[in-house]
Amino acid sequence: MKRKRDKSYKKAKQTGRNSDWEKFRQLRRQASKAAAKSYSDYLNNHIGESLKTNPKQFWSFIKANKRExxxxxxxxxxxxxxxxxxxxxxxxxxxxxxxFTQEIYPIPHLAPSTYCDIPFLEIELDGAIEKPR
Known part of the structure; x- marks a missing residue:
């Protein structure tokens, strides 16, 4: 399924057609579902059973998958x-x-700006600018 998915991706990337992309998405979903089902079956049938029959296998799986x-x-x-x-x-x-660099204290103060303040502008939805009254 993964090979089909990858082949479909390559084709969709080359052609750029929507139908090819849709086919790729469908194959990707199917491959993801199959992988999830396979993993779930593995956990239920092999790892779950091994708790009783082979505890070492069970605890090895737990140890390998813990994220602590x-x-x-x-x-x-x-x-x-x-x-x-x-x-x-x-x-x-x-x-x-x-x-890291140490800051120089005291922090220097900047002189007041030599530029005048910008007056308040109101921009309408249609892009017109309304100047203050």
């Missing part, structure tokens, strides 16, 4: 290994603050 973040790994700075979260935060803060 463990946080910031152990850091090393100046020959020291840092494992404490607070120390990690301070180390990263020191690193980032050392590479």
């Amino acid at each position: 973040s463990i946080g910031i790994p152990t850091l090393q700075t100046h020959g020291q290994i840092i494992t404490n979260d607070g120390d990690k935060a301070n180390t990263l803060n020191n690193q980032f603050s050392s590479v």
Whole structure:
């Protein structure tokens, strides 16, 4: 199905006809549905069954598909290994603050503009400009 879909995409891209694009969309939907059904069947028939018969296979699948973040790994700075979260935060803060430019204080004030203010304009729907009264 994926090969048919890809071939149909290539043809639609070359010809640019709406009928070819519609055929591609239909094949894309069918391929997506087939892939989802196949994955669901795999989960229900193989992985679900393996919980009772082969727990190692089940837990290997779970471990491979989990999306859990463990946080910031152990850091090393100046020959020291840092494992404490607070120390990690301070180390990263020191690193980032050392590479960015420090602002010059006080911030200089700009002189008043030498240009006059623009008067209020109201633009109508038809594009006409109405000047203030």
